[in-house]
Amino acid sequence: MVCCGPQAVAGVQEPVAAPPKTMAPTTANGNVDPEFALAPHPTIPKPEGPVLVVILDGFGENEFKDEYNAVHVAKPPLVSKLQGVAKRSRTLRAHGTAVGLPTDADMGNSEVGHNALGSGQVVDQGARLVDIALQTGGIFESEGWKHISEAFEHNTLHMIGLLSDGGVHSRYDQVVQTLKGAVERGAKRVRLHVLTDGRDVPDGSSIQFVQQLDEELAALNAKHGVDCKIASGGGRMFVTMDRYEADWDIVKRGWHAHVLGKAPNQFKDAVTAVKTLRGPEDKKVSDQNLAPFVIVDEEGKAVGPVQDNDAVVLWNFRADRMVSISKALEWKDFKVFDRERVPENLKFAGMMQYDGDLGLPKNFLVPPPEIKKVSGEYMVKNGLSTFACSETQKFGHVTFFWNGNRSGYFDSKLETYLEIPSDKVQFNEKPDMKAKEITDAGKEALKSGKYQMVRINYANPDMVGHTGDLNATVRAVQTVDQCLGELLATADEVNARYLVTADHGNADDMVQRDKKGKPLMGESGAPLPLTSHTLAPVPAFVGGKGLPDSVNFRDDLPKAGLANITATMFSLLGLQAPSHYEPSLI
Ligand SMILES: O=C(O)[C@@H](CO)OP(=O)(O)O
Numbered sequence: 119m120v121c122c123g124p125q126a127v128a129g130v131q132e133p134v135a136a137p138p139k140t141m142a143p144t145t146a147n148g149n150v151d152p153e154f155a156l157a158p159h160p161t162i163p164k165p166e167g168p169v170l171v172v173i174l175d176g177f178g179e180n181e182f183k184d185e186y187n188a189v190h191v192a193k194p195p196l197v198s199k200l201q202g203v204a205k206r207s208r209t210l211r212a213h214g215t216a217v218g219l220p221t222d223a224d225m226g227n228s229e230v231g232h233n234a235l236g237s238g239q240v241v242d243q244g245a246r247l248v249d250i251a252l253q254t255g256g257i258f259e260s261e262g263w264k265h266i267s268e269a270f271e272h273n274t275l276h277m278i279g280l281l282s283d284g285g286v287h288s289r290y291d292q293v294v295q296t297l298k299g300a301v302e303r304g305a306k307r308v309r310l311h312v313l314t315d316g317r318d319v320p321d322g323s324s325i326q327f328v329q330q331l332d333e334e335l336a337a338l339n340a341k342h343g344v345d346c347k348i349a350s351g352g353g354r355m356f357v358t359m360d361r362y363e364a365d366w367d368i369v370k371r372g373w374h375a376h377v378l379g380k381a382p383n384q385f386k387d388a389v390t391a392v393k394t395l396r397g398p399e400d401k402k403v404s405d406q407n408l409a410p411f412v413i414v415d416e417e418g419k420a421v422g423p424v425q426d427n428d429a430v431v432l433w434n435f436r437a438d439r440m441v442s443i444s445k446a447l448e449w450k451d452f453k454v455f456d457r458e459r460v461p462e463n464l465k466f467a468g469m470m471q472y473d474g475d476l477g478l479p480k481n482f483l484v485p486p487p488e489i490k491k492v493s494g495e496y497m498v499k500n501g502l503s504t505f506a507c508s509e510t511q512k513f514g515h516v517t518f519f520w521n522g523n524r525s526g527y528f529d530s531k532l533e534t535y536l537e538i539p540s541d542k543v544q545f546n547e548k549p550d551m552k553a554k555e556i557t558d559a560g561k562e563a564l565k566s567g568k569y570q571m572v573r574i575n576y577a578n579p580d581m582v583g584h585t586g587d588l589n590a591t592v593r594a595v596q597t598v599d600q601c602l603g604e605l606l607a608t609a610d611e612v613n614a615r616y617l618v619t620a621d622h623g624n625a626d627d628m629v630q631r632d633k634k635g636k637p638l639m640g641e642s643g644a645p646l647p648l649t650s651h652t653l654a655p656v657p658a659f660v661g662g663k664g665l666p667d668s669v670n671f672r673d674d675l676p677k678a679g680l681a682n683i684t685a686t687m688f689s690l691l692g693l694q695a696p697s698h699y700e701p702s703l704i
């Protein structure tokens with residue numbers, strides 16, 4: 119168990135130990151800053167015990183209640199019981215415009231979900247901000263663009279990112295528009311380094327995305343007389359896109375393939391690379407986990423290592439899985455692994471700035487969402503203490519995303535962030551993950567009497583759901599249900615009030631379906647697994663011994679979404695939420 123203190127904020131800390139960081143201290147004389155002071159709730163009294171907030175990551179309430187819905191199959195006894203409590207159970211919208219995404223066809227995800235849960239506000243998220251910047255042309259006027267365009271005439275522009283139309287971390291059409299924008303503005307030589315998905319889109323779809331991109335590049339080369347090629351790649355969960363420093367080897371493989379032009383697998387073209395690395399039909403490697411590869415020329419030389427004076431753009435808009443690779447590309451004194459060769463005078467930019475506190479990367483093409491006055495800041499400025507805990511895979515979700523993509527503490531004296539290290543396995547092999555350890559930590563925090571709020575994220579329904587393994591996901595749901603039961607029992611011992619919800623669906627549908635919802639079968643007759651999140655709403659429950667019987671969900675907010683949770687949390691604390699927050703559900 120990694121404990122407490124700012125040093126525990128993995129993935130967001132310089133490798134060199136930094137002094138504790140306090141982003142927004144309470145006023146020196148101990149009075150509450152009037153701008154942040156919260157009035158007592160008019161009807162709900164202050165609680166005697168703590169408020170427990172639990173996020174069941176990837177636990178949706180899906181309309182398809184059949185053998186492919188792992189939540190339905192698991193029949194979780196506690197959640198089923200909570201669902202039966204009149205006026206204290208409801209669902210919330212967790213996808214599309216309800217969480218700041220471009221359209222209601224966009225599934226929810228952890229970044230936008232936790233941003234909404236922690237900030238009480240619906241703001242335009244990265245996907246939408248990039249759409250707008252491309253529509254207006256603002257992206258091509260940005261300082262970040264000016265920076266990279268210095269390499270257009272005489273050097274190479276490298277573009278690295280997730281290649282799919284999943285819309286969680288990136289979108290194919292945005293990549294193509296950015297690439298065309300570069301060529302139309304003078305880029306002569308472009309190298310693309312593609313990370314295959316199969317997690318936000320069906321497994322196996324990467325071949326089509328790579329084929330489509332190759333065709334796009336051939337057309338651009340013919341039309342403009344330029345030299346654009348795919349240069350390297352690999353599966354997103356094995357190459358480059360690590361998060362929260364869960365496994366730096368993932369980033370190192372990416373550095374080797376994209377920057378150094380070195381990988382154990384070399385191919386003449388990317389379609390052959392993906393087809394070959396997926397392996398034979400009976401033991402296919404999923405797109406998410408493909409080995410790293412580089413594309414080589416007739417002489418066997420890598421076609422696109424990053425050289426001195428080149429430009430690099432990371433095209434993902436979402437932050438968590440771009441922070442580590444950004445550190446490797448930007449930090450001069452980076453020491454986590456031996457980079458072997460560091461290109462000099464690199465013009466590096468992110469699609470967005472991924473960490474505002476670290477100013478990382480320094481250059482970016484589109485300003486990130488502005489998520490201001492989040493609940494964490496109100497908590498500390500009203501002298502309220504918080505314990506937040508998850509395992510590595512979701513640790514930044516309940517801290518960094520919750521706090522509006524801020525990597526430090528608001529006030530380290532009032533906040534404890536505890537990270538339980540995740541296993542380094544594919545999570546269907548260990549579907550219990552670290553739920554037990556998280557539960558123990560949560561129970562201890564509840565009993566300690568030190569915290570007004572205890573905030574927990576259980577990773578299982580999401581992380582196991584992403585493997586597409588139905589049986590393992592059923593087990594994941596059962597584990598979390600049992601752990602939640604233990605946590606709520608302890609909550610009752612200390613007279614707590616609880617709020618249980620989720621950030622988006624995932625485990626609630628494990629099969630691809632046709633437009634009418636009919637499960638799709640593959641050529642072998644087996645169901646085609648769904649590895650992505652879903653569009654399902656998520657459950658919300660309030661209760662606990664400390665909650666007066668008279669406090670129930672309102673019935674006048676049928677369309678409420680995740681952002682309504684934040685004000686609800688303040689209501690449970692006996693406080694009136696800030697007026698710019700979405701209204702409280704109770
Ligand atoms: O694993 C991830 O990066 C995403 C899916 O792309 O999942 P989540 O939003 O739940 O973190």
Ligand SMILES: [Mn+2]
Nearest residue numbers: 175176228621
């Ligand atoms: Mn999630």
Ligand SMILES: [Mn+2]
Nearest residue numbers: 176580581584
């Ligand atoms: Mn997920």
